[in-house]
Amino acid sequence: MINKNERLASRLPDVAGNGLVDRRALLGRGMLFASAATAGIGSSLAAAAEPLPVDPWSKEPGTVIPPYGVPAKYESKVVRTLTNPNNEARTSNARTPHHLLDGTITPAGLHFVVARAGFPDIDPSKHRLVIHGLVKQPLVFDLEALSRYPKVTRIHFVECGGNSAPLYNKDPIQANVQAIHGLLSCSEWTGVRLSTLLEETGIDPKAKWLLAEGADAPSMNRSIPLAKALDDAMVALYQNGERINPAQGYPMRLLVPGYEGNMNVKWLHRIKLIEEPVMAINETLQYTYRVAGPKIWQFFFPMEVKSFITQPSPGLTLKGPGFYEISGLAYSGNGRIAKVMVSADGGKSWAEAALVEPVLSKALTRFRMPWRWDGQPVVLQSRAWDEAGNVQPTRSEMFAERGEPKVNTPVTAFPMGHMNVITSWAVDHNGEIKHVYG
């Protein structure tokens, strides 16, 4: 007996090379199975099922419900990778395991972290946010006061300016999605618009920038255009419904949607309105980008349109020919995602992926693409467009402007920033997946 979805999959023609199926196969329906007969491929789905026993967990009471729940013990491998687990005197990077997640919201405990000196233990009752400099009246706010302000709730990604840096290597680095693209996460943020607070302090017309500074040990600071602050910046107090995670800036962080992660200053305690950037270490030595010329790009803020496939991807070996859903993430610091195209033949032919609603500005968008794998080697790619008309560049398009990568670096190094080129995954006969340059 063939069900409705199987009939649909077998009826819809391939829309691009190597088995990409029209995305309408996914719309409004649940799981989709390719018809084994139609695809001409043997499938275990057709084998008779074993009789179902009554399992032990159905025959005894379960575990007491804890005050704060944690994921199932079987999910213990779904964790961040740490570059500095012993908190030695250097920066710590913790990367999000996108290959083991689905949807678009990152659990707070899996949100990526770049921290110069761990996270501070801030007593929320003693934390203060001061706004001063080129204002009419400097003001200081405590958490209780800020919590009484009108709040907004928005879903936004935060991405490190150095995310995906391993793509700027001479040869394709053999690493998974977490290692290459893991300095990216997305949360629902709730807080007070910065413009609301600046209305209360007043703004001296000479102010063109602001300095945002954290209360952490190195007092991490960045210069941010005042125009951005008045546009959509937020002093965020909640992350995914709960108070901000300590490693994300508890009790408050700055959110500058779409701008590079480092500008979303965590543990925010001071905002100073200024005329010109202060040339902080994080906007001179770091988060500047050496490109062809030679020159160094500075104040490169929006994270430009990007996508990558999370499933399948390196480490997630395919279990034989048949139906798979290709799925991944797309986003732009310049607005909404307009379109994602997927290729299974290394970019020769492309098919439009389904975008999972809601498609939000400066937020992660999940894309899905039905695929029948025939067991032959293929190269999977995705390419995104945003509503501003920006298109994710190919490697050659980007390097024409920035210069070719000449060396290979360790996977945790940052040879380039704002790397939004197309990522390619090669699937071999055995279903094993490697990173390649398409």
Next chain:
Amino acid sequence: MFTAEHFLTVAISVGLCLGCAAAANAADLPGLGKPISEAELALWDISIGPDGKGLPPGSGTAAQGAAIYAQKCEACHGKDGHDGSNSVLINAPGKSGRTMALYVPNSTTIFDFVRRAMPWPQPKSLTNDEVYALTAYILAGNKIIGENDAMNAETLPKVQMPNRNAFVSRYPDKH
């Protein structure tokens, strides 16, 4: 009806409000921020502009800095500024790596970063004289200033950094 004319009025009043309102007279705002004077927040106001605005009193030389460096910095950055577990601050003889001082466009950045963030285990523990001395030590070690040049609020901002013309701003345009 929300007319274009009405919108213009709203836009103008918001503009005026941003320009002149203080907490006390913005009737429709919560007004829960407490007024504070610049003097009361002086200990927090550690940022320094590239023109030297905000530099504190004090002074230091490379020789003074060398002694402080050996005591408080060498464990991570290595003897004489190189071959440590952390960033090379002064290239070893014969080496020409891209150190902080050879890269950043402004000398004030070095003072600012050392004062706010170093030494890693005890940030903000150095006196201003010590920070000036360490800044002089780093600049002299990179041959950007002379061995005997004292760094202070007047001399530091005038230091010409070798890489200052390499930087191109991508804000607001692309580049």
